Amino acid sequence: MDRSQESPTTRETLHPPEPRTLVETTSLHARLRPTTPAVLCEGRTLTYGQLHRESNRIAHALRAAGLAPGDRVAYLGKESEHYYEILFACAKSGTVLVPVNWRLTAPEVSHILEDSGTRLLFLEDEFGPIVEKMPTAPPETVVPLGEPFAAWKASHPDTEPGVDVTPDTPVAQLYTSGTTGLPKGVVLAHRSFFAIRDALASEGLDWIDWREGDIALIGIPGFHVGGLWWATQNLNAGTTVVAMRAFTARQAVGLIRDLGITTACVVPAMLRMMLSEPGVGAEDFTTLRKTVYGGSPISEALLEQSLAVLDCEFAQIYGLTETGNTAVCLPPAAHVPGGPLMQAAGRPYPRVRAKVIDGEGRTLPTGAVGEVCLATPARMVEYWGLPEKTAETLVDGWIHTGDAGYIDEDGYVFIRDRVKDAILVAGENVYPAEIENVLEGHPEVAEAVVVGAPDERWGEYVHAFVVPAPGHQPRPRDLHTFLVPRLAAFKLPARYEFLDAVPRNPSGKILRRELRDRFWGESARKVN
Template sequence: MYLTHALHRALQQAPDRTMTVCGDRVRTTREVVDRVARLAAAFQGLGVNVDDRVGLLALNSDHHQEFFFASWWMGAVAHPLNTRWAAAEIAYALTDSGTEVLLVDDSFAALGPELRERAPVLQTLVYCGDGPTPEGMLNYEELLAAFEPVPDLRRGGDNVAFLLYTGGTTGTPKGVRVTDRGLQTSMMSSLITTGAALPDGVNLLTAPLFHIGALTGWYAQNLVGGTLVFLPKFTPEGALEAIKEHRVTSTTLVPVMVQMICNHPDLGSYDLSGVQRVTYGGAGSPESLLRLAMKVFPTARFTQGYGMTETCVLTSLNHEDHVRGGARLRSAGRATPAIELAVVGKDGQRLPVGEVGEVVTRGDHLMAGYWDKPELTAQTVRDGWLHTGDGGYLDEDGYLYIVDRLKDMIITGGENVYSAEVENAVAAHSAVASCVVIGVPDDHWGERVHAVIVLKPGHTATPEEIRAHAKTLIAGYKTPRTVEFVDSMPLSAAGKILKRELRAARANG
């Protein structure tokens, strides 16, 4: 297979089917493929060569479909940028990657002059918004009209498909080189296990398309064929309206999105019966939330995907596991068919069942390495095994349980406490909407277990009630010694709670 295979298959089998929907714009497969081939020609006309990086700084839209495939069509690397970053961070990624051509939409066009100043490598800005073209930029639609379609290079294998920068949780962001082989291996393996994308289905794309979780959902639907509905930003109202209007059959959500949909006050007025697949990312979602979500989407098969930018999807928890419930509902599932997974100790040796260590993986799904960081790549991938930095354990049937990022483990009074276990216990309280558990400095214990909680609307609870509840589910030393109630959590662009910000704000105990 090659990167653009899905387009050629769709053109052969369903040329007049709706491929993309974005607001009032509706385009067929035939129209999209023509626009992709023209945009590829435009990139060449702008001086983009094979293996060059082409950037996109925009909210989710049908332009993503055209941008990704056009980059691959002419042999370039697609570089979608984090839309939550400040100008300095965006400029760093542009400079570090040598990205000379950048597409921007209405939300980011005003950043153009500052990005040019901060990143002199940037040669060309292309405006893909809906208003007047800003001075000094080229117009997206005019470019497409000015160029004739060019042949597809049909590149694949170990050629790099995406350059995706990590969030920079430690130091500067790292560019992850995701190859066609890695993406295809992970997607085929995941689809075999979960069937998360339905052939000829309608997929709602609301998670940001610079994040690997959203991109894998997008690519999976393209592989099996169907319609992609783009939602620029997630809101529970917007997602519910789109599901109803377009009879969405599948979507990928992060847990906080699931929670916001389930807690929406007008939820009962929306018909969600068309949804057949819900994939959510990240391990450790509270059981109470999953059970509620399965009631909210009664016709949907739920699957969980665990992985990271460097690995794409590693494990999946399939629908049968969700229905069965029990302890496995807290797991990240099992390694998908083409993935090799292990849990190792500090010496790199595999650990027995049930013993916590670092999750490692090897196979064709791995990244090609970090962009221009060979030493860091060598530290992360050793003897063919990529070290994830996640702490976890395997049970006797190969189900993986993520207990924490290794650096997030709390050591209190000499005991190791894994935040995910405590969070699951606290989240089972009927008044808790979301919970994060962190370690904060403590003169007596070294670190103490501290819970930060957002309560459900109209509910109340006291720290004592939370602690008493948690003690019924976990050992006393794991129970939060202190409890804090907040109105909201700091979120990353991918919708994940930023523990580092919570820790930093409470660094003095």
């Protein structure tokens, strides 16, 4: 028997059947609700009619600049209405949007622009110094946002460009840290932003739903698949999204209270920060009807506190950039304080399958722990330019997640550990190899091993074990100073520990698990 007692959809729930691609989204809603706000940002309003027309202009401008379908267009800036104009313009011109994490350093940004082959970069002035410091040349065309951007698009028509796209046409390329140290470009097609909506509609489920009059807060930035997915789900449904330039707990609470926000998508660390704000209480969240959360595991204590204070429905989502964001959901009815499912990641949506395999690729029985694999119609097209890596992760339609867990008798997925070495810092994926490679470039470091350790505020923090080079004793302050210009702030180790040697097995392989287990002890779930 299914323990979650999921409820069927209500008559208010929006499941527009027409859009199959992001190209169709703006034309549909420009027709149905041209004056309805599509995006609110810092007091500015972009209606659906304006979103349609402005994205058309930008699409024409991209074509006039010589970009062809399949060319990459990058965006380096914080959230704004312009980000969504550019997203839909890329869809309409057949180009592929590459959102760049603005927290990255110049070398990291350089890698993404070079690897993707970006031909045109939309750039906020604030991040101009990063581009100037890149070790490689910027793309052939750079369009500064603000007045130059307005002038650049103004002379082009607001008619639809008429470029043919299908649900399988690539539309976005998001970069995720890799086990080898260099981020990989995950290519997503239009279908990635429609498949889960359609799956829920096929069974009449309201695990996650969109209703007439909804105002949705985008807490997760658009360079993350979670933020991009949440925004497109709401825009596909014709609701209003509120874009925060960058998340702060105080502003988020204020927006929820003052704008009457009804739905929000956040990571657990954001929930913790909002609840920790001085003076914040249940009265600030009275308009919220549903909170969608994911990106990292959540503690049962934080979840119960959130349920009590926000007093709305909660839905947990689990997935990867490679799965097109969410593939598994813990529905609202399963959120029972003290209940058996409060530590579950959730169950697969209709049309999504989950299995657990051993090291030989054999499917394991119910309750056995192994690597979780997901088959979803929203899955990635490929890792850009990395066919071998693609073949390792996407096998016969199954995405190998790198997470260790099990599936119970009712089909619920529980995550218990990691097969791969990812660290989750406030929902950001960090891979040790990237940090280790940079650390070992310091002249006083002979070897470095990085692991994730539990952190009450951020979920996990980066802990670095360092073997000094002969005759040296580096100080944590010096290592930090060395890393700052080379790695994004969320990747920096919070603590350093110096060793004479790292533990290895007889064949010389580093026993990373032994180092990691120092922090996790005997806890059943070794992810936080």
